Amino acid sequence: MKKALILLGHGSRLKEANESLYSLAKIIKSKSSLAIVQPAFLQLASPTLREGIESCLAQGASEIIVHPYFLYPGAHVLHDIPAIIEAARQDHPQVRIRLTPPLGIDDKLAEIVLERVAEIEKEANLPPDQELDSQQLDQLLSDPALIERKSLEIISAKIQEEAFPIPLRPIIKRVVHATADLAIVSDIRFSPHFYQQISTSLLQGAPIITDVFMLKEALNLSLLSKFRNPLFCFIRDREVREMAEKEKITRSMAAVRKGASLYPEGIYLFGNAPTALRELIQLYRRGKIAPAAVVGCPVGFVGASEVKRELCQTDLPYFTCLGARGGSAMAAAVINALLRELAKTQCQNSQNK
Structure with a gap:
């Protein structure tokens, strides 16, 4: 029996926002024995839920589990999604299609929130970026090695290196250094x-x-x-x-x-x-x-x-x-x-x- 999971997001007009669902689907696939992990969107992006179901069937799925990647059981979760799934069941009675609850309230989500709070607190405790006076600027700009060393020190203090494997950490820092974009770390x-x-x-x-x-x-x-x-x-x-x-x-x-x-x-x-x-x-x-x-x-x-x-x-x-x-x-x-x-x-x- 080939089991498929449809990871269902709301969908956005911003492609970058939708890409996070694909990344999560890949992580879930690597950590599970599921044969298929299919991202899908309720609106504003494709594949839609119905298209996702058809894609799973085309890949040979005999059972499909739909997980609404939503926090709360609002109108979409209570009405829109079940209606789409019921229509798919009518069209494919030989396939078992089930719907999980949304993420809801969970201790693990609370832990993630607290981790995010800790991250911002850590950033707040960093020494503020200081403006250099003319003499300091002349001294710094005359020493390229010092510029590079200080830049990498700033990057190390402001990104979470521990989120990456040790051999890749110097590469991550150099990418941030080359782009001067601390936020790029989340997209690597x-x-x-x-x-x-x-x-x-x-x-x-x-x-x-x-x-x-x-x-x-x-x-x-x-x-x-x-x-x-x-x-x-x-x-x-x-x-x-x-x-x-x-x-x-x-x-x-x-x-x-x-x-x-x-x-x-x-x-x-x-x-x-x-x-x-x-x-x-x-x-x-x-x-x-x-x-x-x-x-x-x-x-x-x-x-x-x-x-x-x-x-x-x-x-x-x-x-x-x-x-x-x-x-x-x-x-x-x-x-x-x-x-x-x-x-x-x-x-x-x-x-x-």
């Missing part, structure tokens, strides 16, 4: 095997392919040469331009196709083009490419959010940031931080011998 996503896979590949000298030259230029070339990682960006190649014109695709997509033909197991970095990341995902699904790791941080209001969410639904080793934010600086920060940590580990190991 990565696969469980990302760090191990990309670290091993970097140490083995895996080639790195970027979607744009801006990202290529932002990488630490001295560290890349230390680990002997060849670096490529194909977007300006004549062959790529001709392929794009002939196939009526973007040059970014054509560049990924060329990369796949030459380095199917390379490390792929995206800081600009959603179309390039989408092309890689489709090539992977067709067995045309098997990247060692993917840093997928395309930026933009059209397509970037959806493609990054699609990346999170693959089994690729990936690192990304949900929503419209992203960019070459973010993607470069991930790789440069990794290279620094690997170089530091190698140095420590050599000293211990």
Whole structure:
């Protein structure tokens, strides 16, 4: 018997708001034995509850449990949702469809509220950001290493590092440093095997392919040469331009196709083009490419959010940031931080011998 769970949210016109339901569904899937965990929305977004039910049936579900991800039993929970489920039962009498209560009042929710209160109290107890006088500013700006050290100290004090695996903490801090956005931490996503896979590949000298030259230029070339990682960006190649014109695709997509033909197991970095990341995902699904790791941080209001969410639904080793934010600086920060940590580990190991 194939059991499915539909995680039903209210729905929003803001895509970023709806993405949190997909993230929760993925967590639930990883922590349960459920064959299917399907996000759905009551209104303002798709898939709707009825579409979610049909999707579960198409995937072979013989039993469907609908959980309304709502706090209280209001009109939606008491009337609208049961009516939709009853109509689905009439159309599919052979399938058992059940409805759970909403989240309601629970000690665990109270604990989460108190955790959020503790977080804000911790932030309130931090020393306030101080304005520098002219002399202090001159002294600080004359020492780039001091600027970086103080920036990272501020970041460490204001984010919850303990929420991330220890090896990824330097990467998270560097992403915040590159974007100057403390709130971005809540949108960072990565696969469980990302760090191990990309670290091993970097140490083995895996080639790195970027979607744009801006990202290529932002990488630490001295560290890349230390680990002997060849670096490529194909977007300006004549062959790529001709392929794009002939196939009526973007040059970014054509560049990924060329990369796949030459380095199917390379490390792929995206800081600009959603179309390039989408092309890689489709090539992977067709067995045309098997990247060692993917840093997928395309930026933009059209397509970037959806493609990054699609990346999170693959089994690729990936690192990304949900929503419209992203960019070459973010993607470069991930790789440069990794290279620094690997170089530091190698140095420590050599000293211990």
